[in-house]
Amino acid sequence: MPGLGKSQLVLQFSKLGYASHRYTCVFWVSATTVEKLSRGLIGVLDLVDDRDRNHPDHAVRLLAARRWLEKSPHSWLLILDDVTADVISFLREHLPHENTHGAIILTTRTSQVAEAIVNAGDRQDCILELKPLTTEQSIYLLAKASGPQDQRNKNDQESVETLAKQLGGLPLALEQAGAYMKQKHIPARELHTLYDGSALKNVIHWENTLSYYEKRSVIAAFSIPLQNLRQVSLATSNLFIVLAHFDAESIPLNIIAHGAQVCRGRLADKEKPPQSGISDHNDHSECAPNAAPHSTSMLETVIDLICSKDSLREAMNCFEECSLAQPSFGDNPSLHIHDLIQLVVLNQSRAADQVDECHAVAVTLLTSAFSTLDDYWLPQSWAACERFVPHLISLEKHRPAQTLPNREFMEMSQAIGTYFERQGRYNEAEAILSRVLAQREQAAGIGEHHLDTLGTVQALAEVYTALGKYDQAEEFLGRVLAGREKQIGADHRDTLDTLFGLALLRYRQHQYDDAEELYARLLEKRQFQ
16 A cells, blocks of 8 residues: 555665665665566666676666676665566566575565565565554654644644544655644644545645655555556446445445345336336335436446456455555455545545445445345344444445435434434434434425424434433424324324333333323223224
8 A cells, every 4th residue: 555654664774774884785676567677677787887788688688687686796785666566577587586695675565466476375474564553653753744842732632643543544644744734834733623624635635845755745645546446447446436435444345245236136126117007106215217316327337346246356356456455355355445545535536526426326335235134123133233333424424515315324324323222322322313303304305294204203202211311302202293193193003102102201200190191092092903
């Protein structure tokens, strides 16, 4: 992955090695393409003033470079930076095969390339994997890059830690953010101004002309792998943008695949000719061609890719080869995307006006998969239900501005709120159900008096009862009872459920006579059903 500091680490090592006279010659060669690698190896001949440096035959000069590295009595260090899969066969042919005086260090963005080069079966000790910095290391680097500050208080320290975590432990991003703070004179106490999307966008686009890194901005470091992905396949690139809307820590590919299968079945049903002249005007399935804001072609292309195991595996390998994500295969296959890559991808998709349709496809996949989860509120389904929670939260977080969620997403959100309530996670339940209620009240075709809205009010009232917020619970239950009695009648099952909730509230309030009266009324009505 770009931005981890691979090249910077090797550069520092080479400086120390040269200064300590461990190496008398240090050669740095870019190894992204065969052309650059060939030019760099031949350049060794000029640096050592070899007699074949001006030979007209290119192959002879390459052989001469290898011969010098194999036979030189000098201690040398050859650094091959950013090795890609395209140059592996070339390296095997032209790298020196002997000489105990020399050493070779290669940097690469993928473990597959590293293993292919060293024949990693019995030489794992030759590979060093760089990981993102720890929180403590990130805070130190960010503080160092931002320059001396006045004595920081606890809030300042927390602000630094929050920004460091948001940048995902990438040295490049931390250095850039620190330099940005320093140049723009942003003190630690104002770091919160960088948390929101627009300000952080400025940081990742800012070009630091004094940077030691090859790429002078964070966006530049990730632009090339994203461009490479688009060149490989537009469908694969679109899939990556769709997946970037999920919780990037661990994207469950089996859930995504299941959602795609469910949606494919619904699309197939929609394409069947109607059995009669009566159409279902209440079908709000977002898999219907005209029901969602995204185009059918985008949805179908992504679904087709996901539903093919070979195509999906190839796409995952492509993400890894482009250093954009790390797939994990096994019983529960998943995909990890670094937080900063996710941020860059979503920012670029907004700039390209792709975010609306890609977010809609992501919502379709998740809600379609969740729709087949039976009895999500029961303990035996809790483990399965919990797997959906971080991705629901992520989709809500990345929902396009000024766009209300569709009905399927609101229904899933309410279901998760009920799941929280059954688990005793009342504060989480209150937060998500309050949000759904506000969304339903604003949504066209729903509004505050719609039965779906009243269902959300009922669920929220039950949470208020559990939290001991009896006044709010009473207000909400009264609203639901009046609305349901008017629209579906006093004897409807849903209305009786509201009556039961009100009776329970009276019991919790120690108003036992009122509770007894309500329970008796409820029992009488249910006896005649």
